[in-house]
Amino acid sequence: MRKLEASLMQPMTEASGHIGDDAALRALAARDGYVLVRNLLPRDTVLAVAEQLGAIMADAGWIESDVPLAHAHANLDKRCVEPQPAFMDVFYRQLSFRALHALKAHTQLLDTAEAFLGEPAWCVPHCVMRMAFPQMDAYATPPHQDFVHFEGSRNNWAAWIPFTPIDADTGGLAVAAGSHQNGPYDMRPCLGAGQMEIDADLTRLDWRWSPMQPGDVLFHNCLTVHKGLPNHSDSMRVSVDARYQPVAAPVGEKYLGVSHQMKSWEDLYQGWDDDAYKYYWHELDLDIEAFTFHWYDRRDRRAIEMGQAGDPNAAVALENITLKHRDAHMREAAAAALVNLQGT
Numbered sequence: 001m002r003k004l005e006a007s008l009m010q011p012m013t014e015a016s017g018h019i020g021d022d023a024a025l026r027a028l029a030a031r032d033g034y035v036l037v038r039n040l041l042p043r044d045t046v047l048a049v050a051e052q053l054g055a056i057m058a059d060a061g062w063i064e065s066d067v068p069l070a071h072a073h074a075n076l077d078k079r080c081v082e083p084q085p086a087f088m089d090v091f092y093r094q095l096s097f098r099a100l101h102a103l104k105a106h107t108q109l110l111d112t113a114e115a116f117l118g119e120p121a122w123c124v125p126h127c128v129m130r131m132a133f134p135q136m137d138a139y140a141t142p143p144h145q146d147f148v149h150f151e152g153s154r155n156n157w158a159a160w161i162p163f164t165p166i167d168a169d170t171g172g173l174a175v176a177a178g179s180h181q182n183g184p185y186d187m188r189p190c191l192g193a194g195q196m197e198i199d200a201d202l203t204r205l206d207w208r209w210s211p212m213q214p215g216d217v218l219f220h221n222c223l224t225v226h227k228g229l230p231n232h233s234d235s236m237r238v239s240v241d242a243r244y245q246p247v248a249a250p251v252g253e254k255y256l257g258v259s260h261q262m263k264s265w266e267d268l269y270q271g272w273d274d275d276a277y278k279y280y281w282h283e284l285d286l287d288i289e290a291f292t293f294h295w296y297d298r299r300d301r302r303a304i305e306m307g308q309a310g311d312p313n314a315a316v317a318l319e320n321i322t323l324k325h326r327d328a329h330m331r332e333a334a335a336a337a338l339v340n341l342q343g344t
Contacts, residue, residue, distance in 0.1 A: 092263050142227055
């Protein structure tokens, strides 16, 4: 089914031939809401980071030891998803790698972002490891927009950087061309990463997908609708999201924190020397916008209602609320709804 889904999508427009032509890159970005560049990063550099990431997954028993990440078989008995503790332990151990933060600051990424943005850009500190176990179709990252998770500037762009080959088996990322022009969509709770999906007729969107290799980079706007395709291979699919925006644009405060807010930068920097990758944003004169929780509160109230009604699609959102919600009453209500779900 998922191979069929990928094969039915049109391929992404490739921007590699426009590197050096900033006006053409800006036109593509404005029209499509994404920019796909082949071989933007040195393959050896990306694979060296992949080796470190794979070592952590092997240590956790997720994959075979002493086998390159792209070829190591996944241990299906260890399957887990965010925000479950087993997943988050590996997630944060990986986010503590200095080499990962050096990669997202690579000059090729920054230069390309500045080219299609048309002004000085910077890489926000927030980044996210994406790790997709095989045979977990229900937990594939659902169609969503990043904006509702961060707010701030609508000119923030993610760079999706794969550490493993992306083909019809591993799935990868699909984007809806031009969907950034429609503004934020309404959302509903779901099982996959982020626990929110677009509440609209997705068949009307112009879905695009292409195979990718380590070294390729897919940039997409924070309002571009995108989704992860299920992993039907025998191995893990591993990637990182880094994010870029104009220096002059307002930045949402969540972009300055650690993903999922369960660790601090001080936690992740333990063992690092003092260098340019630590707290680099403190040197910038930033216009920081407070996070309003508007979209999250809508999701969380709806998730509790769904859990009370016995809808299993609310399960991961309810786990997230019980772990992290700022309001004790919401945490209690989510815990009760989760118990109700588990009893149905």
